[in-house]
Amino acid sequence: MTSRPPLLQNGPLAPALEAALAAEFDVQRLADQADPQGFLAQHGARFTGLATSAPAGASAALLAALPGLRVISSHGVGLDKIDLAVAAQRGIQVGYTPEVLNDCVADLAMALLLDVARGTSAADRFVRRGAWPTAKFPLARKVTGQRLGILGLGRIGRAIAQRATGFEMQIRYTNRKPVAGVPWKFEPALVELARWADTLVVIAAGGASTHHLVNAEVLDALGPNGFLVNVARGSVVDQAALVQALQTGRIAGAGLDVYADEPHVPPELMALDNVVLLPHIASATRETRQAMEALTVANLRAFYATGQVQASALA
Numbered sequence: 001m002t003s004r005p006p007l008l009q010n011g012p013l014a015p016a017l018e019a020a021l022a023a024e025f026d027v028q029r030l031a032d033q034a035d036p037q038g039f040l041a042q043h044g045a046r047f048t049g050l051a052t053s054a055p056a057g058a059s060a061a062l063l064a065a066l067p068g069l070r071v072i073s074s075h076g077v078g079l080d081k082i083d084l085a086v087a088a089q090r091g092i093q094v095g096y097t098p099e100v101l102n103d104c105v106a107d108l109a110m111a112l113l114l115d116v117a118r119g120t121s122a123a124d125r126f127v128r129r130g131a132w133p134t135a136k137f138p139l140a141r142k143v144t145g146q147r148l149g150i151l152g153l154g155r156i157g158r159a160i161a162q163r164a165t166g167f168e169m170q171i172r173y174t175n176r177k178p179v180a181g182v183p184w185k186f187e188p189a190l191v192e193l194a195r196w197a198d199t200l201v202v203i204a205a206g207g208a209s210t211h212h213l214v215n216a217e218v219l220d221a222l223g224p225n226g227f228l229v230n231v232a233r234g235s236v237v238d239q240a241a242l243v244q245a246l247q248t249g250r251i252a253g254a255g256l257d258v259y260a261d262e263p264h265v266p267p268e269l270m271a272l273d274n275v276v277l278l279p280h281i282a283s284a285t286r287e288t289r290q291a292m293e294a295l296t297v298a299n300l301r302a303f304y305a306t307g308q309v310q311a312s313a314l315a
């Protein structure tokens with residue numbers, strides 16, 4: 001009988017995923033250890049696999065404590081918390097969960113765009129606080145035909161653009177390089193994209209190269225009639241500049257699923273009626289999470305069978 005591969009779990013995972021991993025692998029959860037550092041010092045060398053998630057990641061320090069590591073499988077598509085350079089240098093395979101979550105993240109980006117432009121969450125609060133008998137809810141903004149700027153026309157960005165086409169939106173995007181074969185105009189300068197757009201959707205990868213890309217200058221270019229939607233990572237937006245722009249009306253509103261220091265959301269944002277605040281739920285549907293969990297396991301299963309993960313972040 002083949003022994004089950006020794007797997008370290010970093011951070012919490014959904015119960016169904018933890019059960020699926022425990023059924024196939026010899027799993028130890030780092031969070032269960034009274035002295036995690038002592039545990040790693042004593043036992044770190046035995047683990048050939050690491051199960052983690054986009055938020056928990058795999059830091060250089062953790063990887064250094066796992067000298068026998070050969071594979072990482074992350075639940076999520078964001079790689080900003082995984083030290084990919086160390087993994088690549090050591091020949092550690094990195095599996096993740098791209099594609100399977102595109103639809104739900106794109107759907108939620110459109111939900112935030114519609115909500116912040118039409119004020120649906122604010123209108124719900126208006127009715128629930130009994131204001132309708134004595135006040136009129138203010139006019140909102142039309143979505144159909146809007147100018148939509150997309151920061152990050154990748155897998156999910158393209159899914160957002162396809163949905164926006166259904167709303168007859170004019171679409172432009174920016175990346176570090178143009179995307180071949182798409183019908184939308186590439187704008188090399190983010191600040192010019194923001195100046196053109198009615199709504200700027202942020203769906204670029206997190207990490208050092210996108211840190212605070214959306215800064216005060218970009219927000220000023222978006223302007224007092226502009227909306228910001230962020231479903232990428234909080235780190236892509238200068239959150240202090242965003243709060244200031246919203247408080248002073250330098251932009252019209254924002255729809256946010258991600259923040260600088262999750263799960264902590266600044267009270268200044270909570271106080272604003274022109275901001276929609278979601279708790280990082282863009283991929284959080286039963287269907288998509290089941291698909292992500294299945295791919296997280298499949299990456300490990302494939303690696304131990306063939307030496308290759310199914311969906312490689314290092315391809």
Ligand code: NAP
Pocket residue numbers: 077078079098099101105151152153154155156157174175176177178203204205206209210231232233257258280281282283
């Ligand atoms: P992807 O296909 O890799 O797309 C990432 C996009 O970001 C690419 O178009 C890339 O284009 C662009 N980009 C990267 N660095 C950039 C830079 N410095 N400046 C401008 N553009 C840059 O990834 P995806 O599957 O669409 O996912 C995108 C991100 O969404 C993930 O990394 C994750 O952080 C986030 N996400 C959030 C949720 C949520 O629950 N809110 C769920 C899933 C994903 P270039 O390489 O040409 O620059």
Ligand code: 8YV
Pocket residue numbers: 053054055075076077078079101280283292
């Ligand atoms: C969740 C995400 O954070 O996939 C990502 O990068 O941000 C979201 O899907 C992830 O699913 C948590 O495990």
